[in-house]
Amino acid sequence: MNNKELAKVIIDNVGGESNIKQLSHCFTRLRFTLSDDKKANIKVLESTPGISGVVTKGGQFQVVIGSEVGNVYREINNLVDITEDELDLGNNEKKEKLSLFDKFVDIIQGIFTPILAPLTAAGMLKAVLAVIVAFKWIDKASSSYQVINFMADATFYFLPILLANSAAKKFKCNPYLAMMLAGMLLHPNFTAMVTAAKEGGMAVTIFGLPIYNATYSSSVIPIILGVYLMSKVEPIADKISPKAIKFFTRPLITMFVVGVATLCVLGPIGYIISNFIATCVNTLNSYVGWLVPTVMGIVMPLLVMTGTHHSITPIGINNRMTMGYDTIVYPGQLASNVAQGAAALAVSIKTKNSELKQLCSATGITAVCGITEPVLFGVTMKIKTNLIASMIGGGVGGLFLGVLGIKNFSGGSPGLLTLPSYISTDAPMSNFYLACAGAAIAFVVSFAVSYFLYKEKKEINADSDVLLNSDNQAVSDILIQPIKGEIQDLCEVKDETFSKELMGKGAAIIPTEGKVYSPVDGEVFNIFRTKHAISLKSNKGADIIIHVGLDTVKLDGKYFNAIVKNGDHIKKGDLLLEFDIEKIKEEGYDLTTPVVVVNANDFKSIKHTNKNSEFIVLEA
Structure with a gap:
């Protein structure tokens, strides 16, 4: 499966384009914010080649891809039209309630994940420089060493600016004003004033308010606190600014208030916290x-x-x-x-x-x-x-x-x-x-x-009877036909998700009766909210999806009736769903029903047949 096909599968199974509110990625994961997590089909995603797993944490729906994540991300952006307004989560929609710890983790992820690339690049440059010096391929006094060194140091020195940008996006305030705030903390004139004040035993002040004698290059906590304050001050500045001159007064009020507060209060607090953490680490290292x-x-x-x-x-x-x-x-x-x-x-x-x-x-x-x-x-x-x-x-x-x-x-x-x-x-x-x-x-x-x-798993469960198909061959499981109708190959289905076996292997049925029966002994894993599809788990280990019709999700449950519920134990032939064939046809939908085994890779082969009530045979 190429990256474009994988991107399409992911979009379809996170609930479609309309369900995506925000999308970003880190080194290995696609990070979605979805309107409704329940619309996502985790089972299909986890069973799709190219996806290592799915994690839902801190309000994010994360799809683990691996090193190809950047390419898949680009393909999704080519297929999905998400505007900047849609990416703004600062709206009035109901948000998922998170615990304080989950909120903290979510904030840290949002701030630090975007800057992992420059941090890694800087770290690797430092590492390479250390190697070539250790092997005496370059002298520390040479200009080459000095150039590579400042290239690597740039990320660390200007770290507050990088953090300001990502923190502003997380706290929903202007990222450019946030970077301006970081620039204030790093400005050479401020650094020179602090250095002179330390040497002369004097204090730097603004309107009589003392400014702590600390510099903030390579710092982490001060700028995060400052940007958080900005996210609170900016809306107030917007509210009190006269409409005619708001363009000028809003940034003026924001930067003056936040700038002074950061230099006089938040910066020193962050500086002290950073040093306290370092002291704790030193103490910890000394004893344990x-x-x-x-x-x-x-x-x-x-x-x-x-x-x-x-x-x-x-x-x-x-x-x-x-x-x-x-x-x-x-x-x-x-x-x-x-x-x-x-x-x-x-x-x-x-x-x-x-x-x-x-x-x-x-x-x-x-x-x-x-x-x-x-x-x-x-x-x-x-x-x-x-x-x-x-x-x-x-x-x-x-x-x-x-x-x-x-x-x-x-x-x-x-x-x-x-x-x-x-x-x-x-x-x-x-x-x-x-x-x-x-x-x-x-x-x-x-x-x-x-x-x-590690012990290799047996293909057939030791506590289960060996199944024989109609030709007396040992198999892992046999599925009976779940719907009356004409059987066709998946490749003939007019939907690439099924015809290219992106969701799994199996067969399709053109129904002649509006009833779905269980093809296996097992359990109802998930009935989709729109009732157009059902996921089953067989006692023999097969994960099965029966998808009634193509694009019938758009009916939003109309003309469908679920007889069973999630978690029900079922036997072959039990009635699962009912649907109105004629009404669905009148709405213009194709009723071709794919029946796929999602975890096809767990079996040696999967083939469909209409011989002696057999529909799909899973071979060990």
């Missing part, structure tokens, strides 16, 4: 430096699973900005990421399933390089032994790195490719060598545990 990297190595898969790992990222950034290095966040993440990749690579070697082998090897390599979402949602969450191995390997590696107090100097996505970020011209090379050793320990331990614990 091994603890946090160990815990991070163990629980990181669970944090990424829930999206809460983004709330930890600012701590690592703050540590590097205030102390010059981080010893708790990035070392623990390094051990965890390498361990997850190693666990998947162990399965890729042991398994005889060609598709699982390919999935584990591809996502495992990506994970050891620093990006874990594909392996987490594609492998780790689905194979419990891999989760156990990842947590054990991550914990052991994190303990090793923590006990030795290994320092990370420039960040990046924690993995083998960013190991040079543990090199510094001001630190011994042993720090780098020990970081490599910690990553190796995490890899070896996780690989060994995963290889030992």
